Amino acid sequence: MKTLQDILNQRDLSALFQPIMDFSSGTFLGFEALIRGPADNPLHSPINLFGAARQQGLSLEIEMLCRQIVLESFAAQNLPGKLFLNVSQEALTHPSFKNGQTLTYLENLGIDPKRVIIEITENQPAFDFEGMRNALLHYRSMGFQIAIDDLGEGFSSLRLWSELRPEFVKVDMHFVQGVNADPLKQQFLRSIQSIALSSGTQVIAESIETAAEFRTIRDIGIACGQGNFIARPNHIPPLNPPVEVGCLINTNHHAEQPYSNARNVTVETILRYVEPVQPETEIEKIFANFSENKNVRAIPVVKNGRPVGLINRYEFVDSLAQPYRRELLGKKPCADMMNAAPLLVEKSTLIHELSGFLSESEIRHFTDGFIITEQGRYIGIGTGQDLLREITKAQIETARYANPLTLLPGNVPINEHIEYLLQSGKSFAVCYGDLDNFKPFNDVCGYRKGDELIQFTARLLSNVCDPVHDFIGHIGGDDFILILQSPDWEQRCDRALSAFAHTSAALFDKDHRSIGGYLTGDRHGRIVHHPLPTLSIGVVWVNPELFSSHHEVAEAATVAKKMAKQKPGNSLFIERRRLHQHEVAEKQPEIAGAYYG
Secondary structure (H helix, E strand, O other), rough: OOOOHHHHHHHHHHHEEEEEEEEEOOOEEEEEEEEEEOOOOOOHOOHHHHHHHOOOOOOOHHHHHHHHHHHHHHHHOOOEEEEEEEEEHHHHHHHHHHOOOOOOOOHOOOOOOHHHHEEOOOOOOOHHHHHHHHHHHHHHHOOEEEEEEEOOOHHHHHEEEEEOOOOOEEEEEHHOOOHOOHHHHHHHHHHHHHHHHHHOOOOEOOOOOOOOHHHHHHHHOOOOOOOOOOOOOOOOOOOOOOHHHHHHHHHOOOOOOOOOOHHHHHHHHHEEEOOOOOOOOOOHHHHHHHOOOOOEEEEEEEEEEEEEEEEEHHHHHHHHHOOOOOHHHHHOOOHHHOOOOOOOEEOEEHHHHHHHHHHOHHHHHHHHOEEEEEEEEEEEEOOOOHHHHHHHHHHHHHHHHHEEOOEEEEEHHHHHHHHHHHOOOOOEEEEEEHHHHHEHHHHHHHHHHHHHHHHHHHHHHHHHOOOOEEEEEEEOOOOEEEEEEOOOOHHHHHHHHHHHHHHHHHHHHHHHHOOOOEEEEEEOOEEEEEEEEEEEEEEEEEOOOOOOOOOHHHHHHHHHHHHHOOOOOOOOEEEEOOHHHHHHHHHHOOOEEEEEO
């Protein structure tokens, strides 16, 4: 088992990054860096790691190594946004930190200090308060920003906030977890938010674990959030929030992904026409209508073509079942018994959006149903039951064509998506990703490790896709297709290759890493060396004027992938010959393709 000194000597630490979400934009502000020790070792846990370091008097050495590992990984993955760098109070006031070592290291890695936030935590009493305060002011003068962690856990952080005016404060998890059901915690967060507004500070709510906590914190007005509900810490963090989180921000962007699932199905699919009534229609006639039509659950009330209310069968009948109610109310207008604030849904609304809304709104919208309109005019009604049926149908259809190992869309939805974009007249990049030297890795290490590498690659490639604009599919085996409409599609491919090169080593045994591959015997008894797996991506830019079907696109992408695999290592080949002449001139004139190692 490795000792702490072994870890220091071998630099055997790894960095994880957890995204921090900006609620106002629905995007990631940056990433907090976390550290882990060697796997299968008690020192893997950061609590054990730093506890052992304190006991052995190696705290500063471990913290400096952590800082280097984090910065190297952040730079290697070319992560966007800000980096929240945890710094202990002891290290903050130590001369070795103050003399500019970190600043020099940043310059060597090409990281602007303005992108780095020094996150100071109150994990031990602040004995040298003035020294810590002066140190933070010194780092701010060099371009760093400041964050105070675990606000509310201790007292000196409140004093620091008052005197230092940090750019960010992080609220302790105690005040976040369960906040949706605790009015006192909600009041605490409102008070913190009020102070933040007056001091020019952004509040970050840590440890958000549920959608209910997320919504409560968002509604209070907190600027940013972090937690497993948004994204878990990962060696290769996602660059965009998951769809289910993005929907809670009420963004107006929708992914153009018309493959076989609920994403392209609109509310019009579940429309049922029910003859509407006027607000003046007598209650007795509504009763007769329900009596004659046993399957009608609700009757819309419409005036001049526009819906003004909805009458629910069960509420209506229950009300009239009371003694003498029919006799007393029979001649009165039905407007007296209608829901005057029904849910109105345009027919073009996607059903997955409506489902998300209904999950957060009053239960009566689901049980009563909703009125479907076209440009505000009544055309029919829908029910929660019909909505669930359609969503379930779409999910079954999606699962039918999903790859069982990665659960990514398979060949059929890939082809459908390409055909849809071609018919829509949209240009896009098709990226064919393939693992090099996968078979010998699978043969030597076993199918379980092979599956692990494929799932790792699937997560990596998914993380570089923008869920709003891009699509990822899994053809099978170690082959993946990315259909990218993001303007920075080329940078996303570069980021995927960089991330694979920097993080995939963790999947390989130490002995295999030391020789850069595997030694196996061939059929003639000779020892053959196989390199470690790498990732190749071949890209073809698809202009609908030059391609007539997904078959042609697939052939061109296959050729580009073969070109990428001709070069050893992690490589990217972009086929540019099909670009328009002016696009070629703008990017790389007279060059048909380009390799990226």
